Amino acid sequence: MADSSVRPGLEGVLAAETRLSAIDGEAGELVIAGFPLAEFATHARFEETLFALFEDRLPTADELEAFSAELRANRTLATGTRTVVERAAEDGQSAMDALRMGIASATLARDGDEDLTDDARLAVAQVPSIVATYWRVREGQPVLEPRRELSHAGNYLYMLTGEEPSDEAVRGLETYLNTVVDHGLNASTFTARAIVSTESDVVSAVTGAVGALKGPLHGGAPGPVLDLLEETAGADDTETHLREKLEAGERLMGFGHRVYRVRDPRAAVLSSAAERFYRDGDEETAFFESARETEAAALAALEEHRPDLELSTNVEFYTAVLLHGVGIPRDLFSATFAVSRVGGWCAHCLEQREENRLIRPRSRYVGERDRSWTPLEER
Ligand code: COA
Numbered sequence: 001m002a003d004s005s006v007r008p009g010l011e012g013v014l015a016a017e018t019r020l021s022a023i024d025g026e027a028g029e030l031v032i033a034g035f036p037l038a039e040f041a042t043h044a045r046f047e048e049t050l051f052a053l054f055e056d057r058l059p060t061a062d063e064l065e066a067f068s069a070e071l072r073a074n075r076t077l078a079t080g081t082r083t084v085v086e087r088a089a090e091d092g093q094s095a096m097d098a099l100r101m102g103i104a105s106a107t108l109a110r111d112g113d114e115d116l117t118d119d120a121r122l123a124v125a126q127v128p129s130i131v132a133t134y135w136r137v138r139e140g141q142p143v144l145e146p147r148r149e150l151s152h153a154g155n156y157l158y159m160l161t162g163e164e165p166s167d168e169a170v171r172g173l174e175t176y177l178n179t180v181v182d183h184g185l186n187a188s189t190f191t192a193r194a195i196v197s198t199e200s201d202v203v204s205a206v207t208g209a210v211g212a213l214k215g216p217l218h219g220g221a222p223g224p225v226l227d228l229l230e231e232t233a234g235a236d237d238t239e240t241h242l243r244e245k246l247e248a249g250e251r252l253m254g255f256g257h258r259v260y261r262v263r264d265p266r267a268a269v270l271s272s273a274a275e276r277f278y279r280d281g282d283e284e285t286a287f288f289e290s291a292r293e294t295e296a297a298a299l300a301a302l303e304e305h306r307p308d309l310e311l312s313t314n315v316e317f318y319t320a321v322l323l324h325g326v327g328i329p330r331d332l333f334s335a336t337f338a339v340s341r342v343g344g345w346c347a348h349c350l351e352q353r354e355e356n357r358l359i360r361p362r363s364r365y366v367g368e369r370d371r372s373w374t375p376l377e378e379r
Contacts, residue, residue, distance in 0.1 A: 006364050015359065016193060020053055020347050021182040028262035032182055041178040041269045046152050046340075047071065049178045050124060053347035054117075068152070074125035075146035075155065077133060078108035082143070085130050089137035095335040096214040102130035104207040116353055119202035120346035127206075127342045128152070131335040132159030153177060156339060161327055168280050169326040175273040176322055179266045180315065180337060182344030188212035192345040193352045197359040202349045209345045213338055222333040224253040225320035229287075232294040239297040246305040252298050254317030256309075263312040270318035277325050284325075291321045 007013050022031040030037040033052040044052070047068045051059040059067060077085070081102050088098035106126045112118065129146055136143045136159070144159045153173045157165035165173075182189070188209040195205040212218060235241035242252060257264050278288035295313055302311040320333070328336050 004364060010190075010361070015190070015361075016185060016352070018185070018348070018351060019056060020344065020351060021184055023184045023259060025257075025259040026261055028260055028265050030183070030265045032178070037179065037265050038269050041175050042273065044174070044178050046174045046177045046181075046343075049181055050152075050343045050347075053182065053343055054120065054350060070121050071125045071152060072146070072148050072155075074109070074122045075129050075148075076109065077102070077126065077129050078105070080108040081105045081126070081130065082133060085133045086137045086143070089134045094214075095131060095134055095332050096210065096338070098134040099127065099130055099335050099338055100207060100210045100214065102134070103127060103203065103210055106130075106206075107201075107203050114201050116196075116202055116350055120350060123203055123206045123346055124342050125152075128156035128339045129159060131332060131339060132156060134335075135160055135329065135332060136162075157327065160329075160332075165327075168277055172273055172277040172322055172326045173328075176270060176319065176326075176336075177340040177343075179269050179273075180319070180340045182341070182347065187215075187218050188341065189345060189348050193348050194359040196349040196352050197356055199353075199356070202346060205349050206342055206345055209341075210338055213334065213341065222254075222316045222320040222323065223330050225316050226324060226330050226333075228253050229291055229294055229320065232297070233287075233290045238294055239301055242294075242298050242301040243305070246301055252302060254295075254314055254320065255298055255302055256311045257314045260312070260314070261310055264314045266315040267313045267318050270315065270322050271313070274318050274322040274325060277322060288321065288325070291317075 085102040154170045191212040192205040192209040
């Protein structure tokens with residue numbers, strides 16, 4: 001007999017098998033495409049990460065070059081997409097809304113028929129160009145064409161700022177992109193899989209996934225983390241300030257996680273990457289030092305406030321520190337998450353279609369069954 005219990009939020013439901021990422025929340029471990037996160041995130045070019053997710057192995061040098069060339073060839077936005085994104089920026093829409101509108105029109109740049117693999121490359125290549133175009137217009141700056149000699153991450157930074165990025169900034173951004181590219185069957189990834197399971201196309205799936213990612217329960221706390229860091233930088237006594245916030249019932253942004261009961265492994269990777277970035281470059285080391293102090297003070301305040309819970313630093317904390325350092329504006333934090341996660345969405349679309357089964361859960365009806373019809377004029 002079919003199971004008639006309802007699992008709100010589908011919590012605990014296994015809805016797919018995947019070889020893309022594995023999360024162990026108790027042990028604080030994350031594996032991406034078979035590789036433990038720490039080593040992989042620091043060494044892989046983002047193009048290698050994408051290849052590994054799409055093809056389930058690392059590329060040879062020739063394969064990497066061919067794959068990167070395909071991405072480069074797909075970076076330029078179609079005129080229609082550019083118009084939509086420019087309009088969204090002029091109209092004061094958020095970056096995520098502009099991205100949703102822009103990516104929905106990405107098939108305008110499609111060169112040929114609908115094809116899962118080609119569309120995956122197209123979607124991955126278009127997202128950074130859309131976000132950068134949006135930002136340049138919002139800032140009243142001329143929109144820049146992509147530069148073919150730059151890497152995926154390097155070109156994104158260039159299209160945002162108009163300056164050739166430093167190696168440290170590219171490396172820092174790549175570590176971030178590698179770290180958040182996939183994370184199990186989260187809401188946006190599930191959305192993407194549900195859409196392609198109907199045999200719809202990858203661009204539709206990515207558009208739906210952007211919509212899911214936009215929600216505050218999914219897409220991002222790193223903006224508020226930056227607010228917290230700015231607040232604590234101005235406070236005389238950080239720990240007292242944080243304690244007062246907790247006593248007032250506020251949550252400390254960048255701490256706690258639904259799945260990880262120990263330190264989020266992504267936080268550890270991003271913390272080391274941020275340390276390397278601020279140490280190697282001549283960026284604001286004072287900002288980094290102050291973030292470290294805030295983290296220590298927050299952990300002490302949380303431990304004192306809720307000794308019954310294990311509240312550790314989550315991925316958003318060092319995301320804010322690192323992205324701020326490499327020059328990503330606060331308003332683009334969620335959209336930059338999408339620059340990475342679009343790789344995971346597309347890999348899941350390809351995986352879903354390898355052995356497709358339409359995703360079609362059921363609902364339990366709890367409404368009435370014998371209402372009698374009242375004509376409109378009598379209501
Ligand atoms: N600051 C203060 N208290 C926190 C906290 C934080 N960052 N995170 C959790 N708590 C407390 C809650 O107040 C709650 O207390 P209660 O039991 O008295 O109601 C308890 O811990 C459990 O919270 P709950 O929201 O049920 O736990 P969760 O595991 O579902 O929460 C988060 C996960 C991420 C929603 C939560 O930790 C949070 O709000 N963190 C801050 C926002 C953030 O950093 N989000 C980014 C997530 S990647």
